[in-house]
Amino acid sequence: MEAMREGSTGSVPVGLTGAGPAVRHATGGAGSQPRVVAVGGEDFDRLCRWILPRVESVLNGMVLMKSPEHLQLLADKTVAVCRQAGLNLDSDTWAALLQHLQAELVGYGPIDPLLEDDTITEVMVNGPNEVYIERGGKITRADVRFRDDDHVIRVIQRIVQPLGRRIDRTHPMVDARLPDGSRVNAIIPPCAIDGPSITIRKFGKKKFTAEDLVRLQSLTPEMVEFLKACVDARLNIVVSGGTGSGKTTLLNVLSSFIPNDERIVTIEDSAELRLHQTHVVRLEAVPGEEDGTGRVTIRDLVRNALRMRPDRIVVGECRGGEALDMLQAMNTGHDGSLTTIHANSPRDAVARLETLVLMAGMDLPVRAIRQQIASAVDLIVQQARLRDGSRKVVQVTEVQGMEGDTVIMQDVFVFHELGIGEDGKVIGVMKGTGIRPKFTSKLEAAGHKLGAEIFQAEYRYGVQPEPMAGPKSNGNGNGRH
Numbered sequence: 001m002e003a004m005r006e007g008s009t010g011s012v013p014v015g016l017t018g019a020g021p022a023v024r025h026a027t028g029g030a031g032s033q034p035r036v037v038a039v040g041g042e043d044f045d046r047l048c049r050w051i052l053p054r055v056e057s058v059l060n061g062m063v064l065m066k067s068p069e070h071l072q073l074l075a076d077k078t079v080a081v082c083r084q085a086g087l088n089l090d091s092d093t094w095a096a097l098l099q100h101l102q103a104e105l106v107g108y109g110p111i112d113p114l115l116e117d118d119t120i121t122e123v124m125v126n127g128p129n130e131v132y133i134e135r136g137g138k139i140t141r142a143d144v145r146f147r148d149d150d151h152v153i154r155v156i157q158r159i160v161q162p163l164g165r166r167i168d169r170t171h172p173m174v175d176a177r178l179p180d181g182s183r184v185n186a187i188i189p190p191c192a193i194d195g196p197s198i199t200i201r202k203f204g205k206k207k208f209t210a211e212d213l214v215r216l217q218s219l220t221p222e223m224v225e226f227l228k229a230c231v232d233a234r235l236n237i238v239v240s241g242g243t244g245s246g247k248t249t250l251l252n253v254l255s256s257f258i259p260n261d262e263r264i265v266t267i268e269d270s271a272e273l274r275l276h277q278t279h280v281v282r283l284e285a286v287p288g289e290e291d292g293t294g295r296v297t298i299r300d301l302v303r304n305a306l307r308m309r310p311d312r313i314v315v316g317e318c319r320g321g322e323a324l325d326m327l328q329a330m331n332t333g334h335d336g337s338l339t340t341i342h343a344n345s346p347r348d349a350v351a352r353l354e355t356l357v358l359m360a361g362m363d364l365p366v367r368a369i370r371q372q373i374a375s376a377v378d379l380i381v382q383q384a385r386l387r388d389g390s391r392k393v394v395q396v397t398e399v400q401g402m403e404g405d406t407v408i409m410q411d412v413f414v415f416h417e418l419g420i421g422e423d424g425k426v427i428g429v430m431k432g433t434g435i436r437p438k439f440t441s442k443l444e445a446a447g448h449k450l451g452a453e454i455f456q457a458e459y460r461y462g463v464q465p466e467p468m469a470g471p472k473s474n475g476n477g478n479g480r481h
């Protein structure tokens with residue numbers, strides 16, 4: 001930041017030659033006296049368009065990072081370009097111009113401020129004129145736009161170039177990550193019909209703890225106690241949910257319950273998990289080249305992990321043939337494994353697992369696959385993003401086994417949505433079903449004797465409108481009954 005301020009005092013000669021943009025003279029009149037100019041509105045946009053290629057050309061292809069040295073360099077080069085053009089900007093205009101150039105050449109263009117804003121969790125660019133953001137679980141339109149398709153593509157290039165990847169008409173899709181770990185997908189014409197599209201899932205700097213999730217009313221303290229016991233007792237757990245429902249966040253919390261003396265191997269597409277245990281080996285898939293060279297899949301990593309003497313395998317998400325290897329591992333002594341899957345209910349999660357196993361290319365009869373799932377998976381935790389943007393565990397379901405061709409499941413905790421309050425927040429009840437899971441003996445063997453109250457506790461979330469008469473309702477929205 002200091003660099004910017006220093007730059008802003010750099011004095012730039014006055015007077016604009018024909019090469020420059022039209023500027024409104026804020027101070028001083030015509031004549032040969034040096035004068036400082038302020039540039040605003042459309043003229044400022046013109047100034048930006050005019051100066052960007054010139055600064056780029058003096059930078060001579062150098063890729064700038066957000067370091068003080070590079071920011072200073074950018075300020076110096078910009079001063080030089082202004083000086084050469086005989087342009088002396090007032091300090092406000094200068095600061096705005098430098099900010100624009102930093103966003104374009106050091107950051108990610110118009111979306112740079114959105115990426116810097118920690119309260120924003122997702123940034124979605126649908127062509128140059130539409131940018132949406134997610135904040136507090138709510139999606140809204142952001143007040144920024146790109147000049148045109150090329151401008152969006154420029155930003156995509158800035159993201160992928162440092163990673164040695166490319167995007168163009170013959171490679172119109174790319175997955176990448178920002179230096180801070182945020183996940184990026186970009187897709188451009190001809191695949192993206194309405195213009196280049198960027199989707200950025202920001203890497204939450206904040207790591208949620210179990211206590212945070214309770215405070216956010218995503219689950220109850222009793223559910224935490226139950227899940228803690230399940231992880232400690234080495235049950236195999238699948239977190240199920242839609243995109244952005246909080247699966248990875250919950251997986252991270254569940255992983256935090258793994259005892260510190262166990263050897264954990266984590267496997268992810270892009271490393272998001274942050275475990276506090278000391279004995280952790282983190283593995284990450286590699287996309288590789290278009291033709292497959294250099295590609296390392298999640299499945300390759302799961303297979304490799306089995307040879308690494310893991311006590312626990314934590315797989316970020318099962319979305320392919322690795323599901324089969326996971327199930328086999330779970331069934332052959334590598335219990336206590338954790339993973340997530342994209343599904344809308346526990347029942348759907350089982351169906352999805354079936355599909356994924358079929359994708360593994362083994363010619364197994366469906367019933368045999370189902371059998372494997374039923375015996376491997378102990379618990380499915382269903383996570384959801386509700387209408388008000390909040391995330392909740394909406395079902396904790398035991399997988400009990402098979403009856404005929406059907407996988408038998410039993411809910412242990414459920415969330416019932418009752419409506420929407422005047423404040424726009426979902427009203428609902430989160431409660432234990434009162435039914436003890438069949439694996440209770442496993443929990444007890446591991447030293448976890450859970451009282452009946454764990455399975456019966458009931459919480460009401462959200463504020464219901466005050467009734468006209470009668471007993472006062474519990475106003476804190478988090479009452480235990």
Ligand SMILES: Nc1ncnc2c1ncn2[C@@H]1O[C@H](COP(=O)(O)OP(=O)(O)O)[C@@H](O)[C@H]1O
Pocket residue numbers: 121204213216218241242243244245246247248249250390391392
């Ligand atoms: N329980 C929660 N309450 C509020 N926000 C949450 C919760 N869980 C996750 N989030 C936020 O939701 C977003 C998506 O979470 P993530 O765990 O990455 O979802 P998924 O893995 O299902 O795609 C992140 O920004 C995360 O910080």
Ligand SMILES: [Mg+2]
Pocket residue numbers: 247248249317
């Ligand atoms: Mg995830």
